[in-house]
């Protein structure tokens with residue numbers, strides 16, 4: 001399959017004193033991908049580069065056949081959507097519907113289509129009844145969902161979430177999970193920066209581990225979580241069920257509770 005995004009020898013620094021990304025090579029295909037790594041590892045910087053908000057100091061990022069160095073943010077906007085880590089950095093309108101419609105209008109959709117898709121997006125995040133509210137009157141959790149709706153409304157092929165489950169309680173997390181699955185079902189490439197390892201195990205086929213500006217592991221999520229010692233050194237822990245099964249003495253890497261229960265039921269009595 002042709003890759004949607006190719007990254008070649010990517011280096012990036014904000015200041016000449018400190019290099020933040022130190023030579024990253026990888027390609028994104030259609031697999032939903034989690035990006036994990038300790039605070040300050042360079043995850044947010046990396047996705048801002050993908051989105052063209054920052055440009056590499058060395059190396060190249062090819063998005064949909066075009067080098068981000070030669071492409072404008074506006075051009076990339078119709079292909080890659082990025083939901084910011086903090087919704088307050090993203091939201092700037094006083095009415096929810098205006099906020100959500102801004103993106104689609106900005107990439108050239110007409111008013112009617114933009115409105116229709118914005119209402120559908122609000123429905124998808126469960127906030128259709130807040131359409132006329134002021135985003136600043138909503139809770140942080142709701143604002144985060146509004147910022148997600150704004151990006152979904154742009155209907156881009158690639159959608160990046162930066163910490164979508166932060167400030168979400170159980171219901172909010174289930175909602176985010178449902179949104180991600182819905183987008184995957186539509187054939188979109190979903191890339192998600194996330195600290196919640198249980199969420200990684202349950203929802204993403206591929207996992208990238210960032211460590212001190214480099215990619216420490218890149219592979220199928222199950223394979224990545226088999227490197228428990230190295231992950232510990234990178235200050236990352238295994239998903240809870242994976243830890244439990246390991247402590248119980250199983251050699252297999254279990255990613256979800258369901259997987260483990262199915263395994264137990266199938267091996268009962270043997």
Ligand SMILES: Nc1ncnc2c1ncn2[C@@H]1O[C@H](COP(=O)(O)OP(=O)(O)OP(=O)(O)O)[C@@H](O)[C@H]1O
Nearest residue numbers: 014015020037038039040041042043044045046085
């Ligand atoms: N605008 C900026 N100017 C200078 N340095 C920055 C800037 N933004 C981030 N950094 C630095 O770059 C490094 C990587 O930051 P980045 O935000 O990409 O990490 P992260 O992996 O997303 O961390 P977190 O998990 O805390 O969100 C950090 O050392 C940070 O202090």
Ligand SMILES: [Mg+2]
Nearest residue numbers: 043044045085
């Ligand atoms: Mg970050």
